[in-house]
Amino acid sequence: QQQVKQSPQSLIVQKGGIPIINCAYENTAFDYFPWYQQFPGKGPALLIAIRPDVSEKKEGRFTISFNKSAKQFSLHIMDSQPGDSATYFCAAQAGTALIFGKGTTLSVSS
Amino acid sequence: DGGITQSPKYLFRKEGQNVTLSCEQNLNHDAMYWYRQDPGQGLRLIYYSQIVNDFQKGDIAEGYSVSREKKESFPLTVTSAQKNPTAFYLCASSTIRQGLNSPLHFGNGTRLTVT
Numbered sequence: 001q002q003q004v005k006q007s008p009q010s011l012i013v014q015k016g017g018i019p020i021i022n023c024a025y026e027n028t029a030f031d032y033f034p035w036y037q038q039f040p041g042k043g044p045a046l047l048i049a050i051r052p053d054v055s056e057k058k059e060g061r062f063t064i065s066f067n068k069s070a071k072q073f074s075l076h077i078m079d080s081q082p083g084d085s086a087t088y089f090c091a092a093q094a095g096t097a098l099i100f101g102k103g104t105t106l107s108v109s110s
Numbered sequence: 111d112g113g114i115t116q117s118p119k120y121l122f123r124k125e126g127q128n129v130t131l132s133c134e135q136n137l138n139h140d141a142m143y144w145y146r147q148d149p150g151q152g153l154r155l156i157y158y159s160q161i162v163n164d165f166q167k168g169d170i171a172e173g174y175s176v177s178r179e180k181k182e183s184f185p186l187t188v189t190s191a192q193k194n195p196t197a198f199y200l201c202a203s204s205t206i207r208q209g210l211n212s213p214l215h216f217g218n219g220t221r222l223t224v225t
């Protein structure tokens with residue numbers, strides 16, 4: 001019930017491609033869905049977040065799509081660049097409980 | 111610059127020794143957290159604290175201990191009881207606001223290797 005399932009585990013795209021990372025959850029009490037970006041040897045940093053009353057949110061080249069009925073949300077990266085190569089974590093929060101997915105390692109080749 | 115400082119970046123210890131990881135924040139955040147990161151496992155919560163002198167166990171607290179004597183500091187001790195302590199440890203902090211979720215701010219981690 002508390003899990004957040006993230007896929008794929010790894011992803012390789014060419015520069016300019018649109019990688020998509022998917023997450024699914026079971027607990028309907030979750031009311032905040034952030035995405036974190038982590039570069040090697042660094043801590044994760046908040047990338048973008050969405051609440052369940054919104055179906056889509058864009059910030060620059062990053063877009064979250066949210067499907068409340070399916071309990072799924074996804075991250076799209078438009079016009080991906082080699083500098084986007086990193087590990088991406090989705091998460092879901094209810095109160096003080098923040099549950100992370102297991103992460104997706106993205107590699108963008110030039 | 112405001113942020114979270116974790117030290118040291120790399121730490122090596124012999125099996126059977128306790129080791130303490132430092133975490134300091136100057137963001138004036140009330141809440142602080144410790145996560146453990148293993149390859150392919152995501153981030154798992156060890157302990158968190160929402161106020162000085164109070165803390166709660168997370169999902170994998172066994173073999174770890176914490177203290178919160180100051181708002182700015184939340185050290186983590188990895189004890190000899192932790193069966194598999196080699197990992198990347200991340201400290202984070204956040205504000206606590208009624209009715210709103212606050213994002214976590216992470217430090218750059220400490221990589222602990224126990225042999």
